[in-house]
Every structure is written in structure tokens, then in C-alpha cells.
Amino acid sequence: MPTSTHTTTEPNPSSGPRKRSVNAVSKAAVSLSSDSGYYVVAGDNMPCPLNADLAQAAKWSCNATRNLTCQALVTNAATSSNLGQCVAAAQNVAAGLSCRSNVIEDSTAKTAANNPFGFNLRAFSDRVSKEELVYKLSEGKLSGYGYNCRPTKIGVPLGRVTRPCKPEEASLAVIRPGSVPEEICAIVGGKGFEQMAKGYFDSGIFAAGVGRGLLNTCSPSRFCREDYICQQMPDFVTSARFNVSAPALNNLRSRKIGFCTPTYFVYQLRLDGHPNPR
Incomplete structure (x- = not known):
């Protein structure tokens, strides 16, 4: 960064x-x-x-x-x-x-x-x-x-x-040690984020509302677009709902592989005031 x-x-x-x-x-x-x-x-x-x-x-x-x-x-x-x-x-x-x-x-x-x-x-x-x-x-x-x-x-x-992620992509098991994929089944916004945008936040509601989708990966040698951040895969993907194994998650973290996401999904911060598309 x-x-x-x-x-x-x-x-x-x-x-x-x-x-x-x-x-x-x-x-x-x-x-x-x-x-x-x-x-x-x-x-x-x-x-x-x-x-x-x-x-x-x-x-x-x-x-x-x-x-x-x-x-x-x-x-x-x-x-x-x-x-x-x-x-x-x-x-x-x-x-x-x-x-x-x-x-x-x-x-x-x-x-x-x-x-x-x-x-x-x-x-x-x-x-x-x-x-x-x-x-x-x-x-x-x-x-x-x-x-x-x-x-x-x-x-x-x-x-x-x-x-949308394929079943084998959603488990993150396809990401093998020694290789850095260009794409990853990441976390994307859902009803949980919309609730937070209304002015109140509950981590449980947020985790229950987010979805999964294929996004681009990031690492110390692979950058996101300048108005995105590199986010670590969150802990809750190992829950029964998302069914990611702890070893698969630890593999990503040990190799510092994340996914690119808008800053406001994490910080509630817009970096450059993008113009209103409407």
C-alpha cells in the first residue's frame, strides 16, 4: 500500500x-x-x-x-x-x-x-x-x-x-501452495452492507448478509487498482455457511494473498469522490 x-x-x-x-x-x-x-x-x-x-x-x-x-x-x-x-x-x-x-x-x-x-x-x-x-x-x-x-x-x-463462484472455487481448495491465482472466490457486498449504510452496524447481520463472488487477487507483488484496497479473507468464511477449511484459509494468509475490494466496504472511506453515475 x-x-x-x-x-x-x-x-x-x-x-x-x-x-x-x-x-x-x-x-x-x-x-x-x-x-x-x-x-x-x-x-x-x-x-x-x-x-x-x-x-x-x-x-x-x-x-x-x-x-x-x-x-x-x-x-x-x-x-x-x-x-x-x-x-x-x-x-x-x-x-x-x-x-x-x-x-x-x-x-x-x-x-x-x-x-x-x-x-x-x-x-x-x-x-x-x-x-x-x-x-x-x-x-x-x-x-x-x-x-x-x-x-x-x-x-x-x-x-x-x-x-458467481463455482463450488470448487468457493471452498478455496483450488488454490494450491506455490501458485498465486489471478482470481479468487471473495466476499462481496450484500444486505448486511446495505444495513450498515443506513447508519447502524451489527457484525453478525453483516456476516450473514454478505455473499461470494469471483474477484481479482492481490499480494505484495500484485496490486489492486488505486482506489481499491487489498483485503484479507475474513475468519467467518470457515463457518458452515461458506464451508472453507481452516487450512485453506491459513494457506492464503501465510502467503499474504487477499482480494481487491472498494475502500468503503471496510473503512467507510471514498478515496477520491467518484462522480455520481446518475
């Missing part, structure tokens, strides 16, 4: 201009050796430079061996510079990927173009004026084991690829 507290008002690759940690980009692009820094390719969903805003020596690229390309998933005419996102090819669609592109209607351009305070102060009134699918995926109710692009309005900006 980023350790720097220094912030700057750069455009957010997932939602337009917002305050963000400088280290969120630098950590995605730079790997430090004992004696010097050097650039490495960026992985799925990670930021990437789109144009000539950066000097050539400061640029980095998406991982071509994974068929990732830098694409502008967010367009905001009010920003002077933009970052893209490393996007997988259609044949490599997997859980956790961004799956929608947005055009942002920026309130700053209308109300405070020359007011430095207006840049973040009025960001809450930005809106998504246009949204399109990146991949040809279903958008409606989850069914079967086909991938689905979940809508932004449920709390996943730029959408998110997921699908």
Missing part, C-alpha cells in the same frame, strides 16, 4: 480530477533495487501515461506479455493532463477488471475555472455524462458462470468484471 502522505491534484484515471497520493502512481510504475530505481511494466487496472505530459524518461508502459494496452477509460475535457489505465484484451477478460468507459461532465469548468479551491471543493457535483462497455459482457442479473460487468451505480466506478 502507498506510504507517502504527500498529495497532489492530478486527474484520477478512474474518475477525473481528484486529490490522490503521488505514491499511488509511482509505486505502480517503479520497483526499487538496493542501489537504484528502475521502471517496470504496469499490471492490470494500473495507471499509465497517455500522451506527452511526461518526459520520455519518466514514462512507463503496460505489460505487453499480458496483452495490456494503455487506454483512456475516462475522458474529461476540463483536465489539462490525463492518465489512462492498463486494459486487458477481450480474450483475456478476468474478474476484477474495469469494464466501462466514462465521459465526465466536470463542474469545475463551469463554476470555478480559475479558482484553485474549486478544483476539489466542487468535485462532488461532477457527473458521468456518458458510459460505454469496454467488453461485450452481460450487464444484468448474475446467472450461471459467465462473466458480468457490474454497473457503476452499485458502487464500482468504471464497472467491475465478476461472476
Whole structure:
């Protein structure tokens, strides 16, 4: 996770201009050796430079061996510079990927173009004026084991690829020692989270209300998108309802394998004030 507290008002690759940690980009692009820094390719969903805003020596690229390309998933005419996102090819669609592109209607351009305070102060009134699918995926109710692009309005900006877990995936027994999977049958929001959002919280109700779904994994060497966090698989998955064995859970924890989840599912914190999709 980023350790720097220094912030700057750069455009957010997932939602337009917002305050963000400088280290969120630098950590995605730079790997430090004992004696010097050097650039490495960026992985799925990670930021990437789109144009000539950066000097050539400061640029980095998406991982071509994974068929990732830098694409502008967010367009905001009010920003002077933009970052893209490393996007997988259609044949490599997997859980956790961004799956929608947005055009942002920026309130700053209308109300405070020359007011430095207006840049973040009025960001809450930005809106998504246009949204399109990146991949040809279903958008409606989850069914079967086909991938689905979940809508932004449920709390996943730029959408998110997921699908129901197969029985063998739900037990986590398919995750073998020595291998780090790209996908995992994780914990997803349900009625328990909705109850918490109303202003009161009961851990028992929350645990009973959450569901399972296939999401992307994270580890010390595999990062989440900058507005997500890496969450450890919770203890309650070993209950009779979820039927995950203690050894399977301990295997994940000992290897520091988690799953990427929105910050507000854990902290009740939005990192960058994503614009209202409605």
C-alpha cells in the first residue's frame, strides 16, 4: 500500500480530477533495487501515461506479455493532463477488471475555472455524462458462470468484471501452495452492507448478509487498482455457511494473498469522490 502522505491534484484515471497520493502512481510504475530505481511494466487496472505530459524518461508502459494496452477509460475535457489505465484484451477478460468507459461532465469548468479551491471543493457535483462497455459482457442479473460487468451505480466506478463462484472455487481448495491465482472466490457486498449504510452496524447481520463472488487477487507483488484496497479473507468464511477449511484459509494468509475490494466496504472511506453515475 502507498506510504507517502504527500498529495497532489492530478486527474484520477478512474474518475477525473481528484486529490490522490503521488505514491499511488509511482509505486505502480517503479520497483526499487538496493542501489537504484528502475521502471517496470504496469499490471492490470494500473495507471499509465497517455500522451506527452511526461518526459520520455519518466514514462512507463503496460505489460505487453499480458496483452495490456494503455487506454483512456475516462475522458474529461476540463483536465489539462490525463492518465489512462492498463486494459486487458477481450480474450483475456478476468474478474476484477474495469469494464466501462466514462465521459465526465466536470463542474469545475463551469463554476470555478480559475479558482484553485474549486478544483476539489466542487468535485462532488461532477457527473458521468456518458458510459460505454469496454467488453461485450452481460450487464444484468448474475446467472450461471459467465462473466458480468457490474454497473457503476452499485458502487464500482468504471464497472467491475465478476461472476458467481463455482463450488470448487468457493471452498478455496483450488488454490494450491506455490501458485498465486489471478482470481479468487471473495466476499462481496450484500444486505448486511446495505444495513450498515443506513447508519447502524451489527457484525453478525453483516456476516450473514454478505455473499461470494469471483474477484481479482492481490499480494505484495500484485496490486489492486488505486482506489481499491487489498483485503484479507475474513475468519467467518470457515463457518458452515461458506464451508472453507481452516487450512485453506491459513494457506492464503501465510502467503499474504487477499482480494481487491472498494475502500468503503471496510473503512467507510471514498478515496477520491467518484462522480455520481446518475
